[in-house]
Amino acid sequence: MKKFLGHVALPSLAPLALIALWFTPKSTFGCANRGWMALGVVFASAMAAAAVAVKARHERKRRSADYPWWTMSLLVLILPVTLLFGMLR
16 A cells, blocks of 8 residues: 555646646636646656656666556656646647
8 A cells, every 4th residue: 555655646646736737717827827837747747757767767677576666656757748748738
């Protein structure tokens, strides 16, 4: 359960934040500010995904049992980038 929370639930806050910004009315923050906040979420998620990718590669080289968890974290952290440039466009 602890691995699920650390590798899936916590990283899933980034896609949830982006989706929450998508459904936030324009009058709350303004259009430009919502865009800047979305870019901030995506940038932070992309930086975390880069760090997790390095860690996952290291775990794969060591043939660790935690490699699938790090890969799952990487997939979850890449999701905001795909949402911004793909489906939410």
